Amino acid sequence: MSARPLPQLPLFAAGERAGEIAVRASPRARRLTVRVYPGGRVEVTVPRGTRPVEVQGFVGRHRDWIDARVRELSTHPLPAHEPLPARVALQAVGREVAVRYVERRRPGRRRLAPDLVEIYGSAGDAAGARRWLRAWLADEAEAELGPWLGRLAAERGFRYERLQVRRQRTRWGSCSRAGTISLNVSLLFQPPAVVRYLMLHELGHTRHMNHSARYWRLVASHEPDFRALDRELTGGWRHVPGWVYG
């Protein structure tokens, strides 16, 4: 066997689980390469003698690509006939919401209480009902994530220009050079600590538009547990119900 693992990287633990990164030194490798396997396992192959700091830099530069591939490959296809939900748990804000489907000519949604929403439409139009559930989810995300991000930024001394709430399949959030932070509506299905970490992650990009060592030091100064939370977020798609993207 010629492959010999490098010492473990400070930022990532090697392993077989989705989102974790295994490093393999190969005598045949001429340069660093990265592959993401179905299920989300990430493997970086490096020439022998590559120093951990080089691997870390390589992973940092390709981090967005790696994250996007992991999310793609760890998402399971939706069951074709998933029933409409009677309850939706918004774990991020500790709320469980009952959903009532009411037959009405004019389709739509109405939030009757923090724990009750009505979805209107013709009986049997499951696709329409899912569309209005998504509209309701977007309302909730705007109402909950906006003020939360604002409070966190103020408390931690960050500034951003604008918040956009979006329903993306491959990203939890992003931050543009102009200071617009985008957050995924599906964050509502994640544990609060994970959402807070993602917010700090994006706020950190208002200072460093990269994943450099300085950037990670900044994130660590606000959230020392960022590695575990980042891994949790990578696997977070499994908490998202099928109707959100179906």
Ligand SMILES: [Zn+2]
């Ligand atoms: Zn980032």
